Amino acid sequence: EAGVTQSPTHLIKTRGQQATLRCSPISGHTSVYWYQQALGLGLQFLLWYDEGEERNRGNFPPRFSGRQFPNYSSELNVNALELEDSALYLCASSPTGTGGYTGELFFGEGSRLTVL
Amino acid sequence: QKEVEQDPGPLSVPEGAIVSLNCTYSNSAFQYFMWYRQYSRKGPELLMYTYSSGNKEEGRFTAQVDKSSKYISLFIRDSQPSDSATYLCAMTSGGGADGLTFGKGTHLIIQP
Numbered sequence: 001e002a003g004v005t006q007s008p009t010h011l012i013k014t015r016g017q018q019a020t021l022r023c024s025p026i027s028g029h030t031s032v033y034w035y036q037q038a039l040g041l042g043l044q045f046l047l048w049y050d051e052g053e054e055r056n057r058g059n060f061p062p063r064f065s066g067r068q069f070p071n072y073s074s075e076l077n078v079n080a081l082e083l084e085d086s087a088l089y090l091c092a093s094s095p096t097g098t099g100g101y102t103g104e105l106f107f108g109e110g111s112r113l114t115v116l
Numbered sequence: 117q118k119e120v121e122q123d124p125g126p127l128s129v130p131e132g133a134i135v136s137l138n139c140t141y142s143n144s145a146f147q148y149f150m151w152y153r154q155y156s157r158k159g160p161e162l163l164m165y166t167y168s169s170g171n172k173e174e175g176r177f178t179a180q181v182d183k184s185s186k187y188i189s190l191f192i193r194d195s196q197p198s199d200s201a202t203y204l205c206a207m208t209s210g211g212g213a214d215g216l217t218f219g220k221g222t223h224l225i226i227q228p
Contacts, residue, residue: 004159033215042220043160043204056215090159104150105216107159 002027004108006091012114013081021076021111025093032074033094033105034066038087046089049074081115088112119143122205122219130227135192139205139219142186146207146217149181151190154202154221163203164190195226 005024013019025032034046045058049068057064063079072093078085089112092105122139129135137151147168152160164179166172166188172179178191188207192199202221 035215035218040220043206043216043218045215045217048215058215092159104162104165107152107161109157109159 004091004093004106006089006108006111008111009109010112010114012116014116015081015083017081019078019081019085019113021078021089021091021113023074023076023091023093023108025072025074025091026106029093029095029106030072031094032068032072033092034074034076035090035092036060036087037090037110038084043090047076078113083115086113086115119217120205120207120219123222124220126223126225128225128227129195131195131197133195133226135190135195135199135224135226137190137192137203137205137222137224139188140186141188141207141217143207143209143217144183144186145209147183148208148210149179149188150206150216151177151179152204152206152218154204156201160204197226197228200224200226 007022031050033048035043037043047066048056052068066076068074088110090107090110092107094105120141149166151164153163154160166179166181169181169183176193180189202223204221205219206216208216
């Protein structure tokens with residue numbers, strides 16, 4: 001069974017540009033979570049999508065946005081890139097979102113975004 | 117005070133030693149506790165999962181949760197060089213809305 005897949009693996013952008021990152025969850029998983037892992041800061045919760053809806057977002061500005069498609073894949077968009085957006089962006093999926101959620105997440109290998 | 121505190125290390129021990137990794141937390145609503153292992157340039161993988169207080173053993177790994185002290189531990193017996201990685205504790209109150217709250221991770225090095 002395929003795990004969580006993310007693309008691209010690496011992305012280099014300049015300040016002010018936009019970045020789009022993509023994630024395909026494990027088959028049968030309806031919830032997708034996005035995390036940012038910046039150097040020295042640990043994993044920070046960004047966004048949670050379940051059944052096509054944004055359910056919650058972490059403490060990030062509105063220029064971080066995304067969506068979930070009918071096939072449960074997801075896209076993270078970062079507008080007006082800043083140098084401090086340089087990080088590993090991790091996508092994770094779980095079988096359910098609300099009710100029965102127990103915290104077990106299955107992570108992809110991440111997309112490394114470098115902002116110059 | 118951060119919600120989850122974890123010593124970043126690095127922690128370096130000889131092969132075969134018992135390793136103890138710890139996290140403390142402040143949110144008493146947390147009831148699901150996890151340990152993830154992350155190798156360099158890879159995504160985290162779930163290693164151990166416990167609910168509420170108590171111990172859980174899986175192979176060489178033992179996870180302990182003490183909710184009264186807001187303290188969780190991961191023990192690794194007979195440590196191997198392949199155990200060298202960053203270990204992240206994570207926790208949640210459940211329900212999905214808050215995702216997981218992670219510690220910053222402890223970088224563990226097992227010396228052959």
